[in-house]
Amino acid sequence: MNTTLLDQLISINSVYPNEKQHAEFLEEQLKKIGFTTRRQIVSQDRFNILAERGNKNSPDQKALCFFGHIDTVPPYGEWNTDPFKAHYQDGKIYGLGAVDMKGGVFAILEACRETDPQKYLKVIFCVDEENISAGAWKAVTDEEFFNDVKTLIAAETGNIHPYDPQEKWVHLGRRGRCTIDLEVLGLSAHGAFPEKGINAINDAATIINSLKTLPLSEHPIIGKSSLFANNITSTETSLSIPDYCKFEINRSLVPPETPESALKQVQEMVQKLQTDQHLKSQINISLQKRDTPFAPPYITDKENPTIQHILKIIGEETPKVSIDYGLSVADENVFANGAHLAVISVGPEGDNEHTANEWVNIDSLKRLVNYFKRFIEEV
Ligand SMILES: [Zn+2]
Known part of the structure; x- marks a missing residue:
């Protein structure tokens, strides 16, 4: 040839x-x-x-x-x-x-x-x-x-x-796969008085730790889906309680999962944490914005x-x-x-x-x- x-x-x-x-x-x-x-x-x-x-x-x-x-x-x-x-x-x-x-x-x-x-x-x-x-x-x-x-x-x-x-x-x-953005908005306070603030990093950590409890779908042919958190960022503060933390969840998908169903699962998990663990931060969750859809x-x-x-x-x-x-x-x-x-x-x-x-x-x-x-x- x-x-x-x-x-x-x-x-x-x-x-x-x-x-x-x-x-x-x-x-x-x-x-x-x-x-x-x-x-x-x-x-x-x-x-x-x-x-x-x-x-x-x-x-x-x-x-x-x-x-x-x-x-x-x-x-x-x-x-x-x-x-x-x-x-x-x-x-x-x-x-x-x-x-x-x-x-x-x-x-x-x-x-x-x-x-x-x-x-x-x-x-x-x-x-x-x-x-x-x-x-x-x-x-x-x-x-x-x-x-x-x-x-x-x-x-x-x-x-x-x-x-x-x-x-x-x-x-x-x-x-398939998708990326979910989480933005955690707390409240800053002098570091000597942490109880006066809402620590966004602590709340983000609670969420990240809970990811392993999410029930992942398993498809008889294609196997189990998976996820991990990455790109954790916060604002630079000196002696202040961090009021901001952002991270991503990288999620693979197996049928019948879709990017939307994966998003909904994280939203529900976070809602439950807000009640059960008394997370006080405001948490914004969305599919990452990009110019094309995520593929199922x-x-x-x-x-x-x-x-x-x-x-x-x-x-x-x-x-x-x-x-x-x-x-x-x-x-x-x-x-x-x-x-x-x-x-x-x-x-x-x-x-x-x-x-x-x-x-x-x-x-x-x-x-x-x-x-x-x-x-x-x-x-
Ligand atoms: Zn190729």
Whole structure:
């Protein structure tokens, strides 16, 4: 397999929010292999690529849609090689985005290049996945693009599984997440007379200590949700009782939890503490403000006929197909929740994403191109 194209993708810096050059390059590649492309502007110099190819056999024919994200995280940690230059060693390609997810994007392009351009097919590449999924949230507003999509195939890795020629892991769901802001407003007083004030840090500590008593949901497939507090800040005071404390709760979500249900749970816990433990601070609780919504979790129905067909093909190519569910959130959550698509993640194998010396296994890329070609031709 010729992987020159992947070398090129790695050499283009696409650390969010600077995806423009990579997006233009991908657009050009799609055009070369027969796609009609459209730019969907997300913000200045940032756009998704929505592409389609081929013809419908009947007006109600639905398309498969491949998904990839255009951006990468910055190069974290101490790299042994240049993160923007593909480095080949021991059957692996090292580089920033090698597995997350330029390897997957490469496999999509290769599979499309080697299949019948008449087949009705869609591809979407989005910006900002590594940040707040601004690209995916924008994409799902385009009902026209998704109204004839039956299944979204994300060429993305989920939880890391080592490459095994005998086994292929796919992902059929992911946990969601949200961040809850808590602002604790007390009353300052001279430090020599603490009883005259309301200590916001003490009240915050009571709340943080009580978090471990929250009953977390457990889903039979995706497991238990989790939470932790962080980013605790207060105002600087000398000899005064602190009247302000702010912190965040980082919360992962499993079905049927939503960001709103997680918020309500904390609000009720705090209300109870205010009564039972006589917390006197005023406590403001809200979902953290950001430009896109927090994504709920999703689980794809394994019995969906297209998903069944995809799993069957993988099973014919590889002795064992194993199903997993991602522990962290990704653009797939947005497509599953925002566009109500059946989403399956079938990516390459590699490791060290979001840290130094990220790599992708070359055999796993070959295998991925094979699967994708069969999906395009047969599903
Ligand atoms: Zn990714």
